[in-house]
Amino acid sequence: MASFMGNIPPLKDVHSQLKARFEKTVEDFRANLLSARTGRASVHMLDQVKVDYYGTDTPVAQVAQVTTPEAQLILVQPWEISLVGAIEKAIRTCGQGFNPSHDGRVIRVPIPAMTEERRKEAVKHLSGVLEGHKTSMRNIRREGNEQVKKAAKDKLISADDEKRANEEIQQLTDAEIKRLDDLFKAKEKELLTI
Template sequence: MLEDLDNRMQKSIGALKTELASIRTGRANAALLDHVRVSYYGSEVPMNQVGNLSVPEPRMLMITPWDKTQIAVIEKAIMKSDLGLTPTSDGEVVRIMLPELTEDRRRDLVKQVKAVGEKAKVSIRSIRRDANDSVKHQVKDDGLPEDESKRMQDRVQKVTDKFIAEIDQIIEHKEAEILTV
């Protein structure tokens, strides 16, 4: 049971990291474009499937499309996205310059990061509740002794505390990254 608990909580941490990667900081990161979908020969595909994404400079993203005829489509997809970025191209590659973040925008991003972190904590607590319910059912159905039930619930709480602390650390790191000018 504790192995399953650990695996489920680890998946929540993975989802948190993935979501945080798509939140823009002052530095360019190819993960910013993960949720941008491109209409590529009739089907919507992720940006990383239409070309090579790279970060040649700290504030620049570069997309080298595998099919040069799709440059206009890639630019259009970036413009339509909620990133608020303007791509430029030279016929070979698409470049995206990331503007400097204003202090207000940094504060908004920190609020967004905290909200994502809180969502992850809620997920961890939900997993804890499921595990505790499972232990209580074992007491009723399988005749698990009360003291063993209490020990198992204490172990579940220790695992939960470990993952909550990890979330706090990840959020703190991301906030520092955003606030660094």
């Protein structure tokens, strides 16, 4: 689809900003989906887990090597042995129901098969995350419409251009929200399939 807004100089920046912000929102949602717990081990399950590293909340993957040697196990090998206890505590309290253990050097995080109840909880949680991201997209749309309205008020574009730009922003928003829905549906299917 050729962009109407991309061809009008006062709206070119608005269009590129909208696309970039929508893309960032989709990528953030994708990261949330990757970190969602399924019945199979994935290094991304710990992406949202942060550990106190010299006073800074730092993702586990930045202070340790995270691997999945087996389908039901995540191994976390901290770069500094002194972090073993803090990482184990962060994983235990992250709200995903993990029960890690360590031998003083390596943290083992067994991934038990998910119960039907846990699968439904995970879908419900991701549904809430989805709604939050959809709201973000609607806010981005509103800000884009406000920028177009300002350009029209400042006589940089005509009333017809304003109407077409608002329609294009709505189409762009609808397409991006559909991307979020499609990503969610695929993850929901993965979670509910035993």
